[in-house]
Amino acid sequence: MNGGTSVNTTKTSVQKLNKLDHSKAPLYEALCLYEETNRISMHVPGHKNGRVFDKAAQHHFSNVLKIDATCIKGIDDLHQPTGSILEAQSLAADAFGADQTFFLVGGSTIGNLGIALTVCSQGDKILVQRNMHKSVFNGLLLAGAHPIYIAPAIESNTMTAMVSDLQHIEEALAEYPDIKGVWVTNPNYYGMSQDISRLAEVCRQAGIPLIVDEAHGAHFGQAEEVPPSALSMGASLVIQSTHKMLTSMHMSSMLHVNDDIVDRERLARVLGMIQSTSPSYLLLGSLDLARRYLVEHGRNHLKETIQRLENRRGELATELKSLTIWSGSSEVQRRDPLKWIIASKDGAISGYQLHDLFNDQGVVAEISDPRNIVFLFSLNEKEEDIDKVVNAIKAIDQKLQGLSFIPVEKNDIIMFETEGTLYEPKISLQDAFNRKRHKVELDESIGSFCAETVLPYPPGIPLLNPGEEITKRHVNTIKQLHEMGAYFQSPSDDSMETLYVIK
Known part of the structure; x- marks a missing residue:
C-alpha cells in the first residue's frame, strides 16, 4: 500500500451521495417540537427542561436543557428507532455512503466495543493492527477473542505508525486462515491515509470483514481535496468520530455498515446492550445537525x-x-x-x-x-x-533560532516491532485481565507478562496490553517517554517506576 504521492491537491472521486433530502434534520426538529409544546414534564431528567438548575450556570446551559429530552412519544427510541432517529440515521447513511448507520453516544469507543462483540466470540482470532486505540483491545478482551497483532508501517520523517503494507497482511491471512476479520486504523491520528481498496477486496474474497477505525477521517470522501473514505474503498465496518473532524458534540460518533458480511441484527443487539438506555438526545440531535451542515454547507x-x-x-x-x-x-x-x-x-x-x-x-x-x-x-x-x-x-x-538543545534522536523511541511482524500473545487479553497479579520494579518486569495497560495518551494506543511479554524495549520506551514528559493514562504507578505483572 506504500508508494505514490501525498500531495493534497491530488483529486479523488467524491462519493455518489445525497439521494435524499438533506435540508431536514428530523431528530433535531422533533426535539424542537417537544420544546414548543411546553407540556409539564413529569418524567426524567430531573432538571425539568432546565427549570431546576444551578442559577450561576444557567447562562451556559439554559437553552440546550430545554431539548435535553428522554425517550417519550414523538421523539423516538435509540434502541428501537421507528421515527425521527431512524430517519436521521438513514440520512446519515446517505450522506456518508453507507448501507446502514448507527448513532453512538459513547464516542467511537462504543463502536469499537460493539464491533468486537459482534464479529468475535470466545476464542476467535482476529488480525489487528497493533497501533489501534485502546477501545479496540478492550472490546476484544470483553469478547474473549485472541488478537493476532501485526506491527504497523512507520513514516520515517515523523516516526508515526500507519497501516502495514498489503503484502504483510496477505501473509498473515495465509498463516492464520481462520481469523474472523482484519482491523486497521486509517487515517492515523496525524492524518496520514493509505489506499485500502485492495485490502478490502482481499478481505471480501476471504469472506471476512475489513474493519476500519476512521475516527479522524469523518470528513474523508466529502471533497476531492481530502482522501477517499474507507466506505468508498470497500470497508465492511467503519467507525467515525463525528465530533472530532466534523461538528457534532463531544462523545457523539457514527458506526457505518457497508455490506452483509457482518450480522447487522447481532450488531444492533450488541449496541443495545452497551449503550445507555438513557442516551443523550443532545448528542443524538447534534449528529443529525452535523450531517445536515456537512451536506448543505460543510463541503x-x-x-x-x-x-x-x-x-x-x-x-x-x-x-x-x-x-x-x-x-x-x-x-x-x-x-x-x-x-x-x-x-x-x-x-x-x-x-x-x-x-x-x-x-x-x-x-x-x-x-x-x-x-x-x-x-x-x-x-x-x-x-x-x-x-x-x-x-x-x-x-x-x-x-x-540560535538556541542550542540536546537533540532528540529520530529512532530513539521505538513503540512497535518491525513492520509486518506477527505475534500472538501467549496469554489472551481476557485471561491476563482475570489472572492474579503483583507489582514489581520496572527493570525487574522484563520477561514477565504485563497485567495492566501501559497507555501514553493521547492518542490512546497502548505501549503494552495485558498478556504481552515485557521486553527491554518496552522498559526503555517507558523510561524515555516519562522523562520527556509524556502523559500516561490511568497507570498503576504515576512515577512509572513499577508495573503490574501476572503472577
Whole structure:
C-alpha cells in the first residue's frame, strides 16, 4: 500500500451521495417540537427542561436543557428507532455512503466495543493492527477473542505508525486462515491515509470483514481535496468520530455498515446492550445537525478552508528555519490537509516542549509526541484564525533560532516491532485481565507478562496490553517517554517506576 504521492491537491472521486433530502434534520426538529409544546414534564431528567438548575450556570446551559429530552412519544427510541432517529440515521447513511448507520453516544469507543462483540466470540482470532486505540483491545478482551497483532508501517520523517503494507497482511491471512476479520486504523491520528481498496477486496474474497477505525477521517470522501473514505474503498465496518473532524458534540460518533458480511441484527443487539438506555438526545440531535451542515454547507466550507490552509502551508514550508511542517512523503499516499504536523528541524527539541511553547502563545495543539505536535483545523476556518496560528509558528521559529538543545534522536523511541511482524500473545487479553497479579520494579518486569495497560495518551494506543511479554524495549520506551514528559493514562504507578505483572 506504500508508494505514490501525498500531495493534497491530488483529486479523488467524491462519493455518489445525497439521494435524499438533506435540508431536514428530523431528530433535531422533533426535539424542537417537544420544546414548543411546553407540556409539564413529569418524567426524567430531573432538571425539568432546565427549570431546576444551578442559577450561576444557567447562562451556559439554559437553552440546550430545554431539548435535553428522554425517550417519550414523538421523539423516538435509540434502541428501537421507528421515527425521527431512524430517519436521521438513514440520512446519515446517505450522506456518508453507507448501507446502514448507527448513532453512538459513547464516542467511537462504543463502536469499537460493539464491533468486537459482534464479529468475535470466545476464542476467535482476529488480525489487528497493533497501533489501534485502546477501545479496540478492550472490546476484544470483553469478547474473549485472541488478537493476532501485526506491527504497523512507520513514516520515517515523523516516526508515526500507519497501516502495514498489503503484502504483510496477505501473509498473515495465509498463516492464520481462520481469523474472523482484519482491523486497521486509517487515517492515523496525524492524518496520514493509505489506499485500502485492495485490502478490502482481499478481505471480501476471504469472506471476512475489513474493519476500519476512521475516527479522524469523518470528513474523508466529502471533497476531492481530502482522501477517499474507507466506505468508498470497500470497508465492511467503519467507525467515525463525528465530533472530532466534523461538528457534532463531544462523545457523539457514527458506526457505518457497508455490506452483509457482518450480522447487522447481532450488531444492533450488541449496541443495545452497551449503550445507555438513557442516551443523550443532545448528542443524538447534534449528529443529525452535523450531517445536515456537512451536506448543505460543510463541503463547500471544507474546500475553501483547504485552499486557505494550503496557501499558508506553502508559505511556512518556504520560510521556516528552526521548525518544519510536514507536507507528505513517498511512504504516505494521501495526507489530511486539515492536520498540520510541526516539528523542530533535526529533532532539536521534543514535541512536548513545542506543545508548551505554543501553549504560552495561546495556541493549544491537538497532540504532542516525542518529535511532533499536531494542529487540527475545522471544516470552516477563517483567515484571521489561521493567521493567529501561522504567526505563533513564525514567532516560535524565530525564538528557536540560535538556541542550542540536546537533540532528540529520530529512532530513539521505538513503540512497535518491525513492520509486518506477527505475534500472538501467549496469554489472551481476557485471561491476563482475570489472572492474579503483583507489582514489581520496572527493570525487574522484563520477561514477565504485563497485567495492566501501559497507555501514553493521547492518542490512546497502548505501549503494552495485558498478556504481552515485557521486553527491554518496552522498559526503555517507558523510561524515555516519562522523562520527556509524556502523559500516561490511568497507570498503576504515576512515577512509572513499577508495573503490574501476572503472577
